[in-house]
Amino acid sequence: MNLTLKIWRQDNAKSKGRFQTYKVTEISPETSFLEMLDILNEGLVDKVEHPVCFDNDCREGICGMCGLYINGRPHGCDDGVTTCQLHMRKFKDGDVITIEPWRARPFPIIRDLVVDRSAFDKIIQEGGYVSVTTGGVPDGNAIPIPKKQADQAMDSASCIGCGACVASCKNASAMLFVGAKVSQLALLPQGKPEAALRVQAMVAKMDALGFGNCTNTYACEAECPKEIKRSNIARMNREFLCAKTCSEE
Amino acid sequence: MSTLNSKIPQGPLSEKWTRYKAEQKLVNPANKRKLDVIVVGTGLAGASAAASLGALGFNVKIFCISDSPRRAHSIAAQGGVNAAKNYQNDGDSVGRLFYDTIKGGDYRAREANVHRLAEVANSIIDQCVAQGVPFARDYGGLLDNRSFGGAQVSRTFYAKGQTGQQLLLGAYSALSKEIKAGTVKMYERREMVELVMKDDRARGIITRNLSTGELERHSAHAVVIATGGYGNVYFLSTNAMNCNGSAAVQCYRKGAFFANPCYVQIHPTCIPVHGDKQSKLTLMSESLRNDGRIWVPKNIDDSVAIREGRMKPTDIKEEDRDYYLERRYPAFGNLVPRDIASRAAKERCDAGYGVGTGQAVYLDFKTAIERLGAEKVEARYGNLFQMYEKIVDENPYETPMMIYPAVHYTMGGLWVDYELQTTIPGLFAAGEANFSDHGANRLGASALMQGLADGYFVLPYTVQNYLSDQIHTPRLSVDSPEFMEAEKSVKERMEKILSIKGTKTVDTLQRDLGHIMWEKVGMGRQREGLLEAIPLLAKLKNEFWSNVRVTGDLCSMNPELEKALRLADHIELAELMARDGLQREESCGGHFRLEHQTEEGEAKRDDENFMFVGAWEYKGEMAEPALHKEVLNYEFIHVQQRNYK
Numbered sequence: 001m002n003l004t005l006k007i008w009r010q011d012n013a014k015s016k017g018r019f020q021t022y023k024v025t026e027i028s029p030e031t032s033f034l035e036m037l038d039i040l041n042e043g044l045v046d047k048v049e050h051p052v053c054f055d056n057d058c059r060e061g062i063c064g065m066c067g068l069y070i071n072g073r074p075h076g077c078d079d080g081v082t083t084c085q086l087h088m089r090k091f092k093d094g095d096v097i098t099i100e101p102w103r104a105r106p107f108p109i110i111r112d113l114v115v116d117r118s119a120f121d122k123i124i125q126e127g128g129y130v131s132v133t134t135g136g137v138p139d140g141n142a143i144p145i146p147k148k149q150a151d152q153a154m155d156s157a158s159c160i161g162c163g164a165c166v167a168s169c170k171n172a173s174a175m176l177f178v179g180a181k182v183s184q185l186a187l188l189p190q191g192k193p194e195a196a197l198r199v200q201a202m203v204a205k206m207d208a209l210g211f212g213n214c215t216n217t218y219a220c221e222a223e224c225p226k227e228i229k230r231s232n233i234a235r236m237n238r239e240f241l242c243a244k245t246c247s248e249e
Numbered sequence: 250m251s252t253l254n255s256k257i258p259q260g261p262l263s264e265k266w267t268r269y270k271a272e273q274k275l276v277n278p279a280n281k282r283k284l285d286v287i288v289v290g291t292g293l294a295g296a297s298a299a300a301s302l303g304a305l306g307f308n309v310k311i312f313c314i315s316d317s318p319r320r321a322h323s324i325a326a327q328g329g330v331n332a333a334k335n336y337q338n339d340g341d342s343v344g345r346l347f348y349d350t351i352k353g354g355d356y357r358a359r360e361a362n363v364h365r366l367a368e369v370a371n372s373i374i375d376q377c378v379a380q381g382v383p384f385a386r387d388y389g390g391l392l393d394n395r396s397f398g399g400a401q402v403s404r405t406f407y408a409k410g411q412t413g414q415q416l417l418l419g420a421y422s423a424l425s426k427e428i429k430a431g432t433v434k435m436y437e438r439r440e441m442v443e444l445v446m447k448d449d450r451a452r453g454i455i456t457r458n459l460s461t462g463e464l465e466r467h468s469a470h471a472v473v474i475a476t477g478g479y480g481n482v483y484f485l486s487t488n489a490m491n492c493n494g495s496a497a498v499q500c501y502r503k504g505a506f507f508a509n510p511c512y513v514q515i516h517p518t519c520i521p522v523h524g525d526k527q528s529k530l531t532l533m534s535e536s537l538r539n540d541g542r543i544w545v546p547k548n549i550d551d552s553v554a555i556r557e558g559r560m561k562p563t564d565i566k567e568e569d570r571d572y573y574l575e576r577r578y579p580a581f582g583n584l585v586p587r588d589i590a591s592r593a594a595k596e597r598c599d600a601g602y603g604v605g606t607g608q609a610v611y612l613d614f615k616t617a618i619e620r621l622g623a624e625k626v627e628a629r630y631g632n633l634f635q636m637y638e639k640i641v642d643e644n645p646y647e648t649p650m651m652i653y654p655a656v657h658y659t660m661g662g663l664w665v666d667y668e669l670q671t672t673i674p675g676l677f678a679a680g681e682a683n684f685s686d687h688g689a690n691r692l693g694a695s696a697l698m699q700g701l702a703d704g705y706f707v708l709p710y711t712v713q714n715y716l717s718d719q720i721h722t723p724r725l726s727v728d729s730p731e732f733m734e735a736e737k738s739v740k741e742r743m744e745k746i747l748s749i750k751g752t753k754t755v756d757t758l759q760r761d762l763g764h765i766m767w768e769k770v771g772m773g774r775q776r777e778g779l780l781e782a783i784p785l786l787a788k789l790k791n792e793f794w795s796n797v798r799v800t801g802d803l804c805s806m807n808p809e810l811e812k813a814l815r816l817a818d819h820i821e822l823a824e825l826m827a828r829d830g831l832q833r834e835e836s837c838g839g840h841f842r843l844e845h846q847t848e849e850g851e852a853k854r855d856d857e858n859f860m861f862v863g864a865w866e867y868k869g870e871m872a873e874p875a876l877h878k879e880v881l882n883y884e885f886i887h888v889q890q891r892n893y894k
């Protein structure tokens with residue numbers, strides 16, 4: 001198929017960006033979206049032009065590195081997939097595809113489609129862990145964990161930190177991302193001792209970094225490639241409220 | 250060999266590590282703060298090493314190629330991690346894990362290292378549970394296990410089909426804790442481009458800031474290389490796009506020996522190649538072989554009919570299917586080690602029985618669905634099935650999956666001694682980047698185990714032992730001549746590449762490299778092909794340095810330049826792989842020489858002449874590298890022909 005691409009080009013964080021139009025031809029339906037961009041880039045290098053910069057690594061939907069805003073949707077039109085898992089069979093000949101980076105103030109653009117998501121790491125550094133150091137821990141089976149609880153924790157832990165939740169939210173809220181980590185650790189006995197401190201510290205950091213509030217639209221849940229549930233946000237709010245009341249007591 | 254001292258502690262095998270720890274030298278807390286350690290790579294090995302060394306009180310700097318350590322290549326591991334907990338009471342023990350690993354590696358690994366690995370494996374599980382890693386559990390709330398290839402016990406711990414992700418997020422959380430505490434400083438979007446030495450010791454690195462293009466100098470008392478494997482030399486592999494062996498090659502050029510470069514693991518269950526613009530291959534976890542059965546049609550006419558679209562796999566009657574692994578290896582069946590399963594698939598396809606494009610076999614869940622029900626199969630493999638469907642557009646619950654072998658893992662790597670120290674003092678290598686524990690073939694679920702063993706439980710002791718001698722060594726200024734010289738030489742290399750302005754793109758040359766390697770240094774190797782590969786690679790190298798086209802400049806984000814630098818190093822490494830494959834006149838594990846096979850087509854080792862680690866020393870750009878041999882002495886294990894029948 002032959003396609004027209006409108007791609008956001010921006011030289012660096014400070015410069016002004018613009019859309020640029022490109023054509024790609026003879027793209028087969030088995031090609032992945034990122035392979036289609038590879039083909040575009042190889043063509044640009046052939047013409048001694050700058051290839052389009054975009055982040056990617058695993059190309060199998062697990063590292064969370066890729067993330068493009070395609071025709072107005074994070075990770076494009078397919079549900080439950082990342083950009084790298086999107087295949088060209090979802091498009092048809094003659095389509096015009098608009099490709100933008102994540103747009104959110106806490107994620108400044110570095111170049112073209114590449115954004116800086118280090119704000120997520122900063123939130124995790126405030127408490128997205130259990131404070132154990134290497135060695136001196138009990139046997140793995142010392143504390144049985146009900147299967148259901150362990151499975152729920154696993155579902156929350158499936159977040160890949162891609163930032164689609166933030167990009168899809170009109171408030172650029174990171175509640176789904178933070179909620180997933182808070183939930184995972186709150187569900188497990190290992191995370192309990194620090195639960196109250198954790199949720200307060202992470203929420204405070206999230207606010208300080210300029211992420212917006214949640215106004216219950218749940219675009220985040222709809223666009224999450226890993227289908228992380230909104231119930232994580234509810235659990236975080238509960239944990240937060242609990243922590244606040246307890247600390248005031 | 251005088252140059253290779255593996256520094257294996259004295260004493261009985263099971264006491265070596267305990268003895269080492271008891272005798273190892275320590276550094277007092279006040280001095281730890283004055284000692285700097287650089288860790289390159291944030292996969293399981295790097296992240297766990299940095300977190301543990303930071304927690305001990307050393308001053309750690311860690312370098313991450315992507316925007317966050319949570320994205321390192323380890324994240325993609327699906328199946329699981331081994332440990333000899335014997336929770337299943339099925340007869341597992343440290344001794345058995347040790348034995349399986351040595352045998353799985355086709356008797357080409359060092360006994361003492363492997364035993365230590367088996368000893369510390371249990372602590373890994375405990376550590377990860379304590380971090381909040383949500384491993385799968387049974388209804389009683391205890392940890393669940395599954396089986397992997399090459400083992401007759403169930404010792405693999407897992408978290409759905411996302412074990413690597415959960416283990417890496419555990420290590421990342423430990424790292425985040427140390428970053429917050431200020432003991433570890435994180436440098437993201439950085440790539441190591443050169444090793445800096447002083448007085449024959451590793452004293453720092455030069456990095457390129459991938460966001461800005463700037464070159465930066467970082468000094469330390471010890472450097473840990475945890476940059477993963479070099480499977481991407483083959484262009485198409487299951488490795489992530491950023492995986493590369495360049496850092497290891499940089500160290501090799503500075504004098505670190507490179508061991509067993511020809512040992513490459515081809516994974517039997519990957520989604521087959523679909524076209525020439527494909528950028529990578531996707532693995533379907535080995536855990537699928539627990540319940541999936543591998544087959545091709547018994548009659549070649551059926552295979553032809555399927556390839557031509559006249560028949561569907563579901564049309565083939567049970568008695569017309571050849572479950573060739575179950576037929577050839579009744580004891581292990583579909584769970585034979587990877588090298589064996591891969592070769593068996595290739596053998597069937599070469600004989601004309603392949604399906605799909607001809608380069609594919611079936612992995613069928615029909616029996617499992619009948620036995621367990623679709624729901625249970627979904628609970629076990631749901632995300633893998635979904636992944637398959639997204640890529641291939643076929644529903645594996647209804648029609649069997651198609652799979653084919655693909656390059657997956659590299660057993661070779663920087664040569665290290667028992668302390669994981671390379672031949673350069675102060676330079677350590679961990680995880681897939683070293684050669685140490687898997688011999689000629691790695692068993693499933695053992696790479697995660699090894700990466701975390703190295704990082705959490707080995708390096709904190711051995712790096713400390715090294716640093717105890719360095720407390721009087723002052724910090725090396727980044728303005729010293731050693732740093733200036735190193736930076737100048739990489740800068741010139743980059744400028745040279747940018748100035749060529751030829752006609753071939755990096756991707757084209759990379760594909761050419763992959764093609765040469767897959768054809769000549771791939772799954773079945775032959776003296777002739779290996780001999781042909783060497784001049785072909787020399788020609789490719791020449792083409793690269795005279796005709797590559799890299800756009801953009803030095804001082805901004807430039808992925809083409811990044812790829813070009815890695816490619817230049819991969820071509821050098823490729824040549825070393827061919828040479829190593831050529832010198833090893835035997836078949837063992839992942840290295841299969843067609844000239845050396847039994848009548849039944851199994852690998853034929855030559856223990857008399859080749860029971861050694863082949864470690865290569867760089868001798869300069871124009872000279873041939875020199876081979877050093879570390880002879881493997883099996884004191885405790887009785888060496889046998891590997892047999893999975």
Ligand SMILES: Cc1cc2nc3c(=O)[nH]c(=O)nc-3n(C[C@H](O)[C@H](O)[C@H](O)COP(=O)(O)OP(=O)(O)OC[C@H]3O[C@@H](n4cnc5c(N)ncnc54)[C@H](O)[C@@H]3O)c2cc1C
Pocket residue numbers: 289290291292293294295312313314320321322323324325326327328329330412413439440441442475476477478487488489491492493494495496532657658679680681682693694695696697698700
């Ligand atoms: C698809 C897949 C599935 C797998 N499944 C399993 C499994 O189920 N069980 C199992 O045990 N093993 C599995 N493996 C193998 C295992 O994942 C790896 O061997 C292991 O994770 C390697 O860990 P590491 O820390 O050594 O290196 P990596 O995780 O590869 O980390 C090294 C990092 O360093 C980066 N890097 C490279 N060069 C530089 C440089 N110059 N500067 C800075 N950074 C650099 C790399 O990009 C990478 O992110 C799997 C592998 C793949 C590909």
Ligand code: FES
Pocket residue numbers: 055056057058059060061062063064065066067082083084085
């Ligand atoms: S590249 Fe890893 S999730 Fe897309």
